[in-house]
Amino acid sequence: MQRLLLVLGGLLIAAAATWPWLSKLPLGRLPGDIHIIRDGFSFYFPITTCILVSVVVSVVIWIFQR
Structure with missing residues (x-):
């Protein structure tokens, strides 16, 4: 659960940083x-x-589960 929350938080930060594009x-x-x-x-x-x-x-989920 902790890993999932860290990954989701990282994705949100990455999306916010790339929002102009x-x-x-x-x-x-x-x-x-x-x-x-x-x-x-x-x-x-x-x-x-x-x-x-x-x-x-x-x-993406399918690729990461393999």
Whole structure:
């Protein structure tokens, strides 16, 4: 458990340090993301981004478990 918390903390620090470059990635604006704009209402659901992030995280976890 301690090792997991240290790794997660390190990943958060690394993500914060690289945020200027990470924010330029097109995540959240991929084709397939749902964005509905109406008068006084806006709905956004990044379904394609969620699937892509899920696949990447699954592959990374699979690699580290081997």
